[in-house]
Amino acid sequence: MKAVRLIEPQRPLQMQEIPVPEIGVNDVLVRVQAAGICHSDAHYRAGTSRVEPLPMTLGHEVAGVIETAGDGVTHLKPDDRVCLHYMITCGHCVYCNAGQEQFCTGGAMIGKHRDGGYAEYIAVPARSVFNLPAGISFDAGAVMMCSSATAFHALRKARLAAGDTVAVFGVGGLGMSAVQLAFALGAACVYAVDINPARLALAQKYGAQPIDATFEDAAIQVRRRTWGRGVDVAVELIGLPQTMRQAVQSLAIQGRAALAGITQKSFDVRPYDELINREAEIIGVSDHLAQELPMLLELAKLGRLDLSQVVTRSIPLAADAINAALDNLDQFGEGVRVVIHP
Ligand SMILES: [Zn+2]
Numbered sequence: 001m002k003a004v005r006l007i008e009p010q011r012p013l014q015m016q017e018i019p020v021p022e023i024g025v026n027d028v029l030v031r032v033q034a035a036g037i038c039h040s041d042a043h044y045r046a047g048t049s050r051v052e053p054l055p056m057t058l059g060h061e062v063a064g065v066i067e068t069a070g071d072g073v074t075h076l077k078p079d080d081r082v083c084l085h086y087m088i089t090c091g092h093c094v095y096c097n098a099g100q101e102q103f104c105t106g107g108a109m110i111g112k113h114r115d116g117g118y119a120e121y122i123a124v125p126a127r128s129v130f131n132l133p134a135g136i137s138f139d140a141g142a143v144m145m146c147s148s149a150t151a152f153h154a155l156r157k158a159r160l161a162a163g164d165t166v167a168v169f170g171v172g173g174l175g176m177s178a179v180q181l182a183f184a185l186g187a188a189c190v191y192a193v194d195i196n197p198a199r200l201a202l203a204q205k206y207g208a209q210p211i212d213a214t215f216e217d218a219a220i221q222v223r224r225r226t227w228g229r230g231v232d233v234a235v236e237l238i239g240l241p242q243t244m245r246q247a248v249q250s251l252a253i254q255g256r257a258a259l260a261g262i263t264q265k266s267f268d269v270r271p272y273d274e275l276i277n278r279e280a281e282i283i284g285v286s287d288h289l290a291q292e293l294p295m296l297l298e299l300a301k302l303g304r305l306d307l308s309q310v311v312t313r314s315i316p317l318a319a320d321a322i323n324a325a326l327d328n329l330d331q332f333g334e335g336v337r338v339v340i341h342p
């Protein structure tokens, strides 16, 4: 079968002809219908985030149909529409048992630690496979498994409750899901912070109050719009020290800032004014949980989560086209979400 693979970091991905993967008794073979190209994939190709072993088929946002199922699989059959949880976990370590399987000691991510979806087929344990309802496109199903799932987990980590006010910092792929999911979880008001007018306009279509951070500090604007109170929940999805700081500074009394954007840089916090005296919290967000995916799929089925405006382009399973899409992400040409159709 055809697979587009990372052979070595800092080199373009290459098309290779490799055998269709074998499946075990509890595995399924999925014929890929859509594989999302994610910003993480650009980091893997650049070598800023390590992939091993190499060569590796990238692609962790995958939807498709069951080709074959192992003898031990009872809940899936050929031709079922499915999407894949990208963490393959052991199911029995202390973290898996505690419902914290992102930290599974034997965990492996598809498209990073084992072959992913930039291919015609992918083999995964049946446990990692979820039925994709008929009303949800393969494109949406693929992209939901990463950006929407992480946005959802961030809001749940922040303990978003009905009637809360929310500020979403960064309304790209994750943020556009975060806005819609915040409303689905009962947010009274959602502020969308960005510097890109097109993104702000789209967030507004989904019901958010746009805050353009181009010329004025976003935290100051959030405070002004909330009569000085601040928001109950701030979600940072960009990964910049400046926006993390603004997320904390936007918090109301007992507000929660969930940080999901990735950076190794530090940011300043004034503990007394910004945390202690407000009983405010800063919460880290890592990936998401398998148990959250059925809820997410249900919300998409009900039309509470619409990704039709997020996935904007599809390309064939070809190394040149995929490398060009990754180049575009490297140059911060986001806004265009590309999905591979093998
Ligand atoms: Zn992703």
Ligand SMILES: [Zn+2]
Residues within 6 Å of the ligand: 089, 090, 091, 092, 093, 094, 095, 096, 097, 101, 103, 104, 105, 106, 107
């Ligand atoms: Zn485990």
